[in-house]
Amino acid sequence: MTTPTSARLALVALCCSTSLALAACPEQRPQPVKAPPRPPQAALAAGSGDLADVLTVPRPVGPEWFGLYLVGQKAGWSKVELSRELRDGRDVLVGRSEMLLRVNVGGNTVERRQSEERVWEARAAGRLVGFKAAFSGDGGERTVTGTCAKDRCKLIVTAADGTREQELEGVAETAEMADGVRLAAARRSTVRGKQLDLLKLRVREVQHVFVRREPVAGAGVQEEVSVVEESEIGDRVAIQYKVADDGRIVEWHLGDAIVGRPEPSDRAQRLDEVDLFALGRVPLPRPLPRTVPSTITYRLRGLPAAFQKADQRQRYERGPEGTTLLTITAKPPAAAEPARDTPLARAGEGASRDDLAATPQVDSDAPAIAALAKQVAGDARGTYEAALALARWVNEHLEKAYGASNDRASDVLAARKGDCTEHAVLTVALARALGIPSRQVYGLVYARYADGKDALYWHAWAEVRSAGEWIAIDPIFGQPVADATHVALGTDKQEDAVGLLGALKVEKVDVKGAK
Numbered sequence: 186m187t188t189p190t191s192a193r194l195a196l197v198a199l200c201c202s203t204s205l206a207l208a209a210c211p212e213q214r215p216q217p218v219k220a221p222p223r224p225p226q227a228a229l230a231a232g233s234g235d236l237a238d239v240l241t242v243p244r245p246v247g248p249e250w251f252g253l254y255l256v257g258q259k260a261g262w263s264k265v266e267l268s269r270e271l272r273d274g275r276d277v278l279v280g281r282s283e284m285l286l287r288v289n290v291g292g293n294t295v296e297r298r299q300s301e302e303r304v305w306e307a308r309a310a311g312r313l314v315g316f317k318a319a320f321s322g323d324g325g326e327r328t329v330t331g332t333c334a335k336d337r338c339k340l341i342v343t344a345a346d347g348t349r350e351q352e353l354e355g356v357a358e359t360a361e362m363a364d365g366v367r368l369a370a371a372r373r374s375t376v377r378g379k380q381l382d383l384l385k386l387r388v389r390e391v392q393h394v395f396v397r398r399e400p401v402a403g404a405g406v407q408e409e410v411s412v413v414e415e416s417e418i419g420d421r422v423a424i425q426y427k428v429a430d431d432g433r434i435v436e437w438h439l440g441d442a443i444v445g446r447p448e449p450s451d452r453a454q455r456l457d458e459v460d461l462f463a464l465g466r467v468p469l470p471r472p473l474p475r476t477v478p479s480t481i482t483y484r485l486r487g488l489p490a491a492f493q494k495a496d497q498r499q500r501y502e503r504g505p506e507g508t509t510l511l512t513i514t515a516k517p518p519a520a521a522e523p524a525r526d527t528p529l530a531r532a533g534e535g536a537s538r539d540d541l542a543a544t545p546q547v548d549s550d551a552p553a554i555a556a557l558a559k560q561v562a563g564d565a566r567g568t569y570e571a572a573l574a575l576a577r578w579v580n581e582h583l584e585k586a587y588g589a590s591n592d593r594a595s596d597v598l599a600a601r602k603g604d605c606t607e608h609a610v611l612t613v614a615l616a617r618a619l620g621i622p623s624r625q626v627y628g629l630v631y632a633r634y635a636d637g638k639d640a641l642y643w644h645a646w647a648e649v650r651s652a653g654e655w656i657a658i659d660p661i662f663g664q665p666v667a668d669a670t671h672v673a674l675g676t677d678k679q680e681d682a683v684g685l686l687g688a689l690k691v692e693k694v695d696v697k698g699a700k
Contacts, residue, residue, distance in 0.1 A: 238309070238361070238368055238371070238372070239278070239360050239361050239363055239364050239368060240269060240278065240307060240360075242364060242367045242368055242371045242432065243367070243371070243430075243431050243432035244267065244364065244367055244432040245432060245433060247266065248264050248265070248266045248450075249264070249265050249266065249447070250262065250263070250264050250447070250448055250449065250450045250453040251263055251445045251446060251447050251448060251453060252445070252446050252448045252452065252453045253286065253443075253444075253445055254443070254444045254445070254446060255288075255442060255443055255459060255461075255464060255686065255687075256442040256464050256465075256686065256687040257442075258457040258459045258464065259455070259456050259457045259459075260286055260287060260288050260456065260457070260459045261284065261285050261286035261287060261456065262284070262285055262448075262453040262454050262456070263282060263283065263284045263285075263445075263453075264282065264283045264284075264450070264453075265280075265281070265282045265283075266280070266281045266282075267279070267280050267281075267363055267364060268281075269307050272304070275306075276306075276307040276308075277304050277305065277306060277307050277314070278304070278305045278306070278307045278311065278360050278363060279302065279303070279304050280301075280302070280303045280304075280305075280363050281300075281301070281302050282299075282300065282301050283298075283299070283300045284297075284298065284299045284300075285297070285298050285454075287456055287459070288459040288460075288461040288464075289458060289459060289460045289461065289462075290461050290462065290587045290604075291462065291587030291604075292587070293587050295322075295323045295461075295587075295590070296322045296323060297320070297321070297322040297323055297324055298319075298320070298321045298322050299318070299319070299320050299321075299384075300318065300319050301316070301317070301318040301383060302316065302317050302318075303315075303316045303363070304316065305358075305359065305360040305363060306360065307360065308360070309360075310359045310360065310361065311359060311360035312333065312335075312358075312359060312360075313333045313338070313356065313358040313359070313381065314332065314333055314334075315331065315332045315333065316329070316330070316331055316333075316338075316381065316383065317329065317330040317331075318330075318383040318384075320384070323590050324590050324591060324592045325344065325345065325591045325592055325593065325596050326344065326345060327342065327343065327344045328342070328343045328344075329341070329342050329343075329383050329386070333356055333358075333381075336354060336355055336356055336357055337352060337353070337354050337356065338352070338353045338356045338381060339351075339352055340352070340353065340386065342386070342545075344593070344596075345596065345599075346595070346596075346599075351386065353381070353386065353387070353388060355379070355388055356379065356381055356388055357378065357379040357388075358378065358379055358380050358381050358388075359378055361376055361378055362376075362378045362379075362380050362391065365378065365391065365393035365415070366393050366413050366415060366426050366428060366434070367428060367432055367434075368393065369393040369394060369395045369411075369413045370395060370411035370413050370426075370428035372395070373395045373411065374395055375392060375393065375394045375395065376392070376393045377390070377391070377392045377393075378390075378391060379391070385544065385545055385546065386544075386545045387544075389417050389418075390417060390418040391415065391416070391417055391418070392415070392416060392418065393413055393414070393415050394413065394414045394415075394416075394423075395411060395412075395413055396412040396413065396414055396425075397411075397412050398410070398411055398412070399412055399427075401427060401435055401436075408429060408430075409430075410427045410428055410429050410430075410435055411427070411428045411430075412425060412426070412427055412428075413425070413426045413428055414426075416681075419679075420681045421489065421491035421492055421675075421679070421681050421684075422439065422440055422489070422491075422681045422682075422684030422685070423439075424437055424438070424439045425437060425438055425439075433447070434447065435447070439683070439684045440683075440684035440685055440686060440687070440688050441687060441688050442686045442687025442688060443683070443684065443686060443687075462634060462642065463634070463636075464686075464687075465642065465643050465686055465687070466634065466638075466640035466641065466642050467629060467640055467641040467642075467689050467690065467691055468638065468639070468640045468691070469631070469639040469640055469641060469691055469694060470691065470692070470693060470694060471639065471694060472631075472633070472639045473631040473639070473669075473670045473694065473696065474668075474670075474696060474699035475631065475662075475668050475670060476668060476699050477515045477516065477517070477664070477666045477668050477669075478514075478515060478516040478517070478698055478699075479514075479515055479668060479669045479696065479697070479698050479699035480512060480513065480514045480515075480669060480696070480697040480698050480699075481512070481513050481669040481670065481694060481695070481696050481697075481699075482510055482511065482512045482513075482694065482695040482697075483510070483511045483512075483513075483672070483691055483693075483694055484504050484505075484508050484509075484510055484691065484692045484693040484694070485504075485508060485509045485510075485511055485689060485690065485691060485692070486507070486508050486509075486689070486690040486692060487685070487688040487689045487690050488509045488511070488685070488689060489685075492674060492675075492682075492685070493509060493511075496655065496673075497654050497655065498513055498514060498515065498657060498673070499511060499512070499513050499672075499673060500512045500513075500514075508692060511672065513669040513670075513671070513672065514669065515657075515666055515667065515668050515669040515671075516666070517666060518569065518651070518652065518654055518656045518666065519652040519653070519654065520567065520568065520569035520651035520652040520654070520656060521569065523566075523567055523570070525652045526566075526567030526568060526569045526570055526651055526652060527567065527568040527569075527650075527651040527652055528566060528567065528568070529562070529565060529566055529567060529568050529570075529571050529619065529620075529621070532568040532619065532620045532621045532622065532650075532651070533620040533621070533622060536622035536650065537622070539624075539677065540617075540622040540623060540624055540650070541617055541620065541622055542617070543614075543617065545593065546592050546593055546594065546610060547594055547610060547613050547614045547617060547625075548593055548594050548595050548614060549594070549613075549614040549615070549616075549617035549618040550618075551594070551595040551614075553595055553598055553599075554594060554595055554598065554614050554615060554618050555618045557578075557598065557615060558575065558615040558616070558618035558619050559618075559619070561574050561575055561578045561615065562574055562575065562619055567651070568621050568649065568650070568651040569649065569651040569652070569656060571616075571619055571621065572612075572616050572621055572623070572649040572651070572656075572658065573658065573665050575612055575615040575616055575619075576612050576647065576658050576659075576660040576663075576665070577660075577663070578615075579608050579611050579612050579615070579660040580608070580660050580661065580662075580663040582601060583597070583601055583602055583603060583607065583608055583611070583661075584601060584602035584603075585602075585604070585661065586602040586603060586604065587604050590603055590604060590606065590607060591603060591607060592610075593610075594610045594611045594613070594614030594615075595614075597610060597611045598611060604661070605644050605645045605646065605661045606625075606645040608645075608660040608661040609625045609626070609645040609646050609647045609660065609661075610625060611660075612647045612658070612660045613625050613647050616647070616649055621649055621650070621651075622649065622650035623647060623648065623649045623650070624647070624648050624676045624677045625645055625646075625647060625648075625676065625677055626645065626646050626647065626648055626657065626671075626673050626675070626676050627643075627644075627645055627673075627674055627675045627676070627679065627680065627682050628643075628644060628645075628646075628671060628672045628673040628674040628675070628682065629641035629642060629643060629644060629671075629672040629674065629689075630642060630644035630646075630659075630670055630671050630672070631670030641670070641672060641689075641691065643686075644671070646658065646659040646660070646661075646667055646671060647659070647660060648676070657671060657673070659671065669699075
């Protein structure tokens with residue numbers, strides 16, 4: 186009874202329309218292609234300088250629509266537009282986007298909407314000067330507005346619990362990031378830059394890399410296009426775009442199963458009934474045990490080398506005929522012995538800041554989170570002991586519900602319900618509130634669906650660190666040690682695992698040591 190969460194669904198869409206005016210082009214070939222028009226020269230601010238490449242690179246005129254397909258089924262749409270305008274006598278470049286994603290999760294319809302507007306100076310390397318964004322539907326309601334000066338942006342975030350102000354430093358987003366894909370295609374080179382992430386309220390480093398020229402055929406016409414890959418620095422799977430010389434984006438895809446297709450607006454908004462449970466599962470040749478200790482070896486096809494990072498639970502080796510052998514061993518950790526459990530007072534020593542810090546989603550600094558963590562941990566002296574108490578509380582006090590998700594831990598606590606991601610994010614936030622290194626894990630887990638088929642399904646759980654090792658715990662299943670059917674594909678910022686949707690295959694499984 187697990188699912189890819191609604192938060193991860195939004196990430197699928199955001200990965201596919203990462204920045205404004207990048208992701209799609211209309212299908213109508215006869216439409217003229219030209220650069221956005223200049224405002225009247227007399228009205229331009231003095232000293233605006235030459236037009237930036239991003240203003241002159243060819244692109245279709247007007248709003249652009251595309252359909253978002255998951256394994257061949259349409260689950261969403263996006264509308265994007267880039268234009269040059271005068272605002273208060275200032276020459277600016279304005280990017281607008283809208284996105285909707287809708288799927289069926291466990292019998293419930295999950296829908297998310299997002300809209301953004303960003304404003305840059307209309308010149309070469311023009312700075313980001315303002316923005317606004319709205320997020321609604323499953324996952325919670327939130328708006329973000331703000332202005333930027335030099336490398337600092339002031340944000341106003343409004344959510345169900347009120348309004349707060351925040352500052353971000355090191356923001357170096359320029360007008361080139363408004364259309365980095367087309368710029369890379371036109372220059373046949375690489376465009377890099379920093380971009381403000383309005384969902385996670387952070388600065389991310391993005392690169393658009395020209396890869397090659399290749400022929401494509403469509404509507405009876407064959408043409409050559411430029412292939413450009415977009416990724417955040419550190420991503421293991423890139424979004425790949427096919428860009429025509431007149432600026433049309435013929436297609437983009439993330440992995441083999443997530444595809445964006447240019448469509449007229451009416452067609453783009455006609456969605457399929459998408460059952461995400463059935464769509465995202467990886468069939469298994471046999472049932473699997475949910476016991477600890479146990480060791481399971483999976484013979485996988487379609488797992489890229491970048492995902493094969495061994496740790497204390499997972500080990501990889503080359504299998505026959507191009508497959509990968511993944512062996513997962515689940516056993517009680519060293520910290521299960523109280524004498525070896527890291528004392529809670531020293532839990533964060535030597536830990537990465539990323540595994541301890543509060544974030545917009547893991548808001549461990551929220552008063553309600555901090556108070557509950559202290560109350561639930563009680564007189565626990567060990568890190569693992571305290572983490573188990575927190576995970577047990579989450580398991581016992583959160584209603585298991587699909588299609589009623591919240592992205593932020595404090596909102597999960599207020600709602601007292603959610604699926605695997607809500608259980609994981611709240612557990613991690615409670616742990617970090619006590620100074621325990623912790624992180625969310627994304628991957629797959631074994632379950633039997635309503636139709637009786639055994640498969641691995643998209644899932645999320647938590648890891649905490651004690652006695653020198655990361656320990657997987659599953660709060661929604663109530664497992665103090667996650668069993669060997671938990672296949673980890675990424676942690677925290679590695680949501681690029683969604684690029685494997687529909688690509689992974691399990692050809693064989695061997696089980697040892699299971700009761």
